[in-house]
Amino acid sequence: MKTELKRVVVQRCIVHLVRNSIKYVPSKDYKKFTQSLKKVYGAPSLNGCRKAFEQFCQEWSQYPGAVDVWKRNFNHVExxxxxxxxVRKVMYTTNAVESINSSFRKVTKNVAFPNENALLKLLYLRTTELYKKWNGSKVQNWAMVRNQLSTNEKISAVLKNTST
Structure with missing residues (x-):
């Protein structure tokens, strides 16, 4: 089931795409560049996104490295x-995933594990600590997000299996 979900939800981080592309742009143009990008990923529809992307590519063609980052990853944006x-607002960034990975790195850094089970136990304990820490956190508009996700058959099946 995890593999199917992974194929359906390819969570390419917009924040990282912006960061990777902006390094090709002079700092004096950062604000205007990011405003143009926001029209692409913040468009109300796929057609609007494609039109904004065409305009973005033309407007910023003087920085081919920056534009190429988005061309190579545009299928993920689509x-x-x-x-x-x-849902797009929730999927906009991978900060939550990165936070978990960072937390795992902290507890496993400079530690020798006698076997694989010792590592798995430590990661399990850290996961339960994080769960307790984040238990009160809420996703904005979760009801709407859940409803929009439930329109996808594969995701809907996962949501039914994990309902609380």
Whole structure:
């Protein structure tokens, strides 16, 4: 089931795409450049996104390295439009995933594990600590996000299996 979900939800981080592309742009143009990009990933529809992307490519052609980052990853940006705006807002960044990975790195740094089970136990304990820490956290508009996700058959099946 995890493999199927992974194929359906390819969570390419917009924040990282912006960061990777902006390094090709002079700092004096950062604000205007990012405003142009926001029209692409913040478009209300896929057609709007494509039109904004064409305009973005023309407007910023003087920085081919920056534009190329988006051209190479545009199929991932397009995938976001398979979902409603509430879902896209949640999928906009991978900060939560990065936070978990960072936390795992902290507890496993400079530690020798006698066997694989010792590592798995430590990661399990850290996961339960993180769960307790984040238990009160809420996703904005979760009801809308859940409804939009439930329109996808594969995701809907996962949501039914994990309902609380």
């Amino acid at each position: 995938q976001l439009f398979d979902y409603g705006s509430a």
